[in-house]
Amino acid sequence: MTHVQPIKAVGATGRRAHLSALDGLRGVSILGVLLFHTGHLSGGFLGVDLFFALSGYLITDLLLREIAATGSVSLVAFWGRRVRRLLPALAVVLVGVALVVWAVGQPDVVRTTLADGPWVQLNLVNWHLLAESASYWDRFGPDRVFEHLWSIAVEEQFYLVWPVLVLVVARWGGRGVAVVAASVSVVSLGLMIVLADPADPTRVYTGTDTRAFSLLLGAVVAAPPVQAALARAVGRAAGAVTALLAVGIGATWFLVDGVDSWWLFTGGLFAHSLAAALLIRLCAQAPSTPVAKVLAWRPLRWLGLISYSLYLWHWPVIVLLGPHLADQWSRTAVVCAVSIGLAALSKYLVEDPIRYRAGWARGWRGAVAFAGLMVGLAVLWVALPAPASTTIDLTKLG
Template identity: 75%
Template sequence: MNQIRPAEAGPVTSGRKPHLPALDGLRGVAILGVLLFHTGRLPGGFLGVDLFFGLSGYLITDLLLREVEATGTVSPVAFWGRRIRRLLPALVTMLAGVTVVVWAVGPPDLVRTTLADGPWVQLNLVNWHLLAESAGYWDRFGSQRVFEHLWSIAVEEQFYLLWPPILLVIARSANRPESRVAVVAATASIGSLALMITLAGAGDPSRVYTGTDTRAFSLLLGAVVATGPVRAALARAAGRWAGPAAALLAAGLGISWALTDGTTSRWLFTGGLFAHSLAAALLVGLCVQAPRTGVAKALAWPPLRWVGLISYSLYLWHWPVFVLLSPELDGLPRTGAVLAVSLGLATLSKYLVEDPIRFRARWARGRRGLLAFTVVTAGLALLWVVLPAPAPVVVDITGL
């Protein structure tokens, strides 16, 4: 759900490609899968989140390793500043806008959950909050919450908080940092898989699907593929067969999205998600290493790239739109309406909020940027307190 352009990538060294058209296309495929899943059109479309995770793990690790290569170290503070400028404006706009709309016209139960979930979204801990509330991910067609889709944003943000300091320690202590990063990421991803298998039971799989510890492998496998030794090994292994290999991986992902169901496909939580994440990470790596393959060229199709470019805002807005859209619409009309409204809001967010602050707002950097961040954070926190929540329903049992 994130994208990195050369303009914000920091020092760029030869041999690395921080931005390629095919990666925008992969984002487009991922967000379309998620949208079709949430509108009931693609049973395995939720796996698009894993494709997002793999992309994020690859791109963030590539960015940090290029910084190590250029400077010999990593600046977590500078990295976090770039992430805040990239992610916070659109997120705050959506949170504030949706909260006010829900408070004004939403049913009491939805108002209560929105005001209760908001602070946890702001703290980037909403995935753990939802688990503590027993709000199952697979109950999306039951008791709906407008911010429940942001569990994946929380997982990514927690990764962004922890991964740069780890790379900083590796950069300062290892002679061959990229090899050490590959080993650490691979080892941690196997540990995350083992934890998922251990915790997966016969009941609701939400704990292992949305828990940061059990989903870390999706991001870490992307990180593994971003390291120099693995990229070199992938280039040697694929070689002239990069095109067929990319096509095979893309076909495997597509088949799994068409046939998988999150509640009945228990194999997902005993290794299936790991295999899917590995295939996604390898496909990302092949698109970078071999941008002239048929798959990479197809992913660079301009309309698909454009969807990928607005994918972050599209992900933010699509679920609130689905929840709040008139329930009188159903079937294909509702799917079309959700797509149309979400695309419109995401486009406005991209060109009126995200890009101006990210690329042109000088006040968003340095001390003024820190001040703006503090004011916006305090204002958003105040929103959850100022808006009154409806009183809970009280059932009088004295007359029973």
């Protein structure tokens, strides 16, 4: 059996050691989403929940380490890092896909692309899509190239609000953060149960308020008191517990079927997110368990490292290339190859250079660049002419 490693003190820099298994979990998450969207894994959409829990854990861990090292959190610095990490790749996708769609896309696709783009830019596309009353489960088709970005919007909204709450409750330490995260998670679950519509659970599946628990349960297990309690509870059984969680999550991905699995929206998603959060923390605390070692497999880790751009690119590729490929497995192979290629180019030519090496992306020059990019994107949505809607003269029918 494997012992859970004791929680280590935070260093002066507030940084943590890199955890290869967590990169592997990202790889598993994006694989699930890819298989779901190409028609091979009915519950692969739950990879998004694993992403959410992982984001909640990593961001909260980062914030708590900064508080332990410096006594506070620099919100401006935090948001600046998030912008440098996420916006460049997103902007490339928005511009590139919009131009391709405008040049070769069907009129309906062009119209929805130009209508959805500004909301993606503002990180509000999940609420925009809900306002249009389009079902999530029926909506994924050939008409929209940006609809998958609802989950990115939810995460960005979390990044905007959660650091402020952590800073407010930091005086009570990790225990206060855990209590707040757990309490809001329960409220979020309650909202999901109350607002869920058996005919169409889209509102509760893509709404930020009803999905907050997926991120916040990850935040709960990032709090040191919770980590210590989990380490004591698991003890020598870390390997067995981690394996049980991994098998349970995997089985769920094979068994659920979207809207037909109603139990997901009355507590099932909450249970899945909790299991994901526990798995994440145990992989971090016990990296020598068999599950953690499998997740640290180099190809899976690499897939996790490009997972953000791969998520951004895969759905536009499916929409634009999918209709031209009749065979499902050929379609899957082409979509995966093209999407992975574009994601790799994005990581090595756009994301990493701007995130790690571009001095102009920091400080006042970074603020100017951010403002210029946002203005440029706003101009794009206005400058590209949308095709006129087709109208039918009802007086000529009959």
